[in-house]
Amino acid sequence: MKAIQEFVAAVEHWWAVEQQTIKPKISRPTLLPRSPSLEPLQASDKPGAPCSAQPARLRKGRPQPCRPLRRRKNIRHPRLAFVLTTLSLTAILGQRFYNQPGLQVGSVAPNTIFAPADARVEDKETTEERRRDARNGALQVLRIESTTDEAVLRSLGSLMAEVGDIRRQAGTVPFVATSTLSTQMQSYLRRSDDATWLKLRSLIDPLANESARDERVTLDTLLRNQTITPDQQTALGELWAYGQRSSSQELRQLLDSVEQARQGYQEAMANFTLLVAQAEGVAESPQVLDLSLQDWANAQVEIRKAAERMLAQGISSGLPPEVLDRAVYLQLKDTLPRPIEPFARQLLLSTLEPNLIEDSDRTRLQADMAAEAVKPVFVEVQQGELIVAAGDVITQSRFVLLDSFNLSQRRFNYWGLAMFGGLVAGGVGLFLLVERWVPQRLRQQDYLLLTAMVVSAGVMKMAGVAAYGLPAIGLLAGSFYGPVLGGTLVVLVAVLLPIGATVSGISFMAGAAGAFVCSLLAGRMRSREELALLGGSVGLTQGVAYLLLTLVVSPVSLISAWSGMLTGAALQGIYGVISSIAALGLSPYLEHLFDLVTPIRLAELSNPNRPMLKRLASEAPGTFQHTVFVSSLAEAAARALSCNVELVRAGTLYHDIGKMHDPQGFIENQMGGPNKHDVLNDPWLSAEIIKKHVTEGIVMARKCRLPKAVQAFIPEHQGTMLISYFYHQAEEMAKDEPALVVKEDDFRYDGPIPQSPETGIVMLADSCEAALRSLTDATPDEALAMVNRILRARWKDNQLVESGLTRDHMALIAEIFVQVWQQYNHKRIAYPKAALAPKLS
16 A cells, blocks of 8 residues: 555656646757858847857758647646546446455365255356357258259269260260171270281282282281281181272271271370360279160169259368268269260269358257257255355355355455556546657546546446447547547556456457547547548457457357357447447547547638638638638748647638627728728727727637647737737827827737647748739849748747747748748749630631
């Protein structure tokens, strides 16, 4: 407890110091030697301020970032606020400690406990665990996919049709009468290679040539000096015998028939080889081409029947190849001619595919039935029976009995809650330390909103939806306060809430992952549409995180279990999207209620179609054009100094809306007409008209509910500057009328002077706009000298002492203003008069 008290005291001391901080710590830009044409601010421009820096050209050096002003925190009692915040968060998040059992599962029993009465208590946690195991371990129910069967049979039929086409190309045997040549010899000659056939043809040609035919030549004479195989000798014998009993012409016709049969067979074999190469797993089997028409028709029927039987029995995915091959062998055994059995088996194996898929509905039903079949687990004990002995570890069943007899020593855990309060205090202190190192400074209402977000997480825990509300907290915190503070808040909630309360682990961690992604990306969004699309990314992150965490905690292999996990992941994704939608709907109300200036709100306020800006463009067009140019100057300077560009843009667009109370009182709206102030000839009244555009502007800003940060640009862009034109006019009138008393305060704006770099930049841009617009043929150095004179006047008038801008920034801002002026006044091509004259057709 002492350590906690010391930590709290340290944080309170830091907070008190922070409360005193008013001036910002703005980095000085890196400077280069001064250009002779520049007129830098001198040390005497501000009494007591050193002047050692020289202005830098923007094109020569990169500016250092400009940190916004640390505004004074409006928390009167930081110690009390810190304590109240810690106590409220501890009370909401520390729900676990309100009725916590002293004897928990896994703890050691301090003494022996006996059952005070008979009891039979259901162990709900064990029952649920067994049912979950039964559901995950249930066998999957398979069904036959009819489309797969159709595809297999279609593929098999296509292959057999191609084989039939090749068989027709090869022709049939016998291709001549069997009285001429035997069927066996015809098959041999058709399959013989070219060398064998040429050798036989050379030996039998003498009989086919009428002029060279010699009846005295015998077969033995032809074979006397020839090396010939028995098959060749048999073939030559049949051909010789036919040649002896027929004419030479009839023998030639027979030889041509054999040649034609051989040619068709060779072409068929080439196509058959190509088909086998395309059909993986099918071996080349020439015997298929030698089958008779009837045998081939029977073979096709048997192969198809075997395929249908195997598909009807079902083929599961992952079946070992050797098992499938054995099944096909048994299906085709003794149903086909033996020579073509290998070919038919491989043909069938090449087309068969697994056709069993999981029936998810029946599998889920069976899993549910298996879970329902698990009977509730009851723990029984008799009166006086030992529940737990001293020194034994308390198991789940023992804890159920102890809790049923109110012997688990449930109580308010003061010490645990105090320790948890210390963790909460550490978390709050860590958040404050992180907040110290980010540019954005939080206000009292910001701390209140952040505390409400954390409290809402505890409230959602009571409702059992804590995991589903985290993305909304991440989106709001990231959108309102940026990725650093938003991410820090999400991490602290994700760590503290499970410690202080019981949450569903996987769902909560998935929600925390989605919330963290939300907090990092929300600050980059510039429209509500982008935020809505971010909700889809958050839902995807939450779903994937849920799936991965589920696999890590309880890996499964059954498709049925995968189906359940995927369903859970999809639901988590939907919850993430719904949570983001809820945050998107709440954000505009929270922005108005807590006066927040988010990038999205500033972008919406900067839309020229906003009613106030449309009215300004209509009623005071000159002022609107002045505002556009001032916005260009201020935005460029803010971007170079790493200030809030969106805030500068919005503030500039609204800084002169008060001029709509009397547009003709300002010269930019007179459009060359008579000057209203010349008619009045009263510098005091004219000064009041000019000053009134500030007060009227604040009234208009409040009516259209502009954020206070944007309203601040209306008075601060003028500060307490002197309305010099009418002041000098009054002095001239006082010279002629000594009774007139000219007070400088009557001709100064009411202020306050700029309180941030953003409003200071707009003051300087507003002061330089008219002067830059009036320049036409001036050189950049002349324009820079004039801008420096204006900036020096504002500096010497002490208008920027609380803005956080330094003299170094003045030089840099002057450079940027001149660059923007050059872009607006770029040269154009001078067209000849002939090019501008209309053409007459």
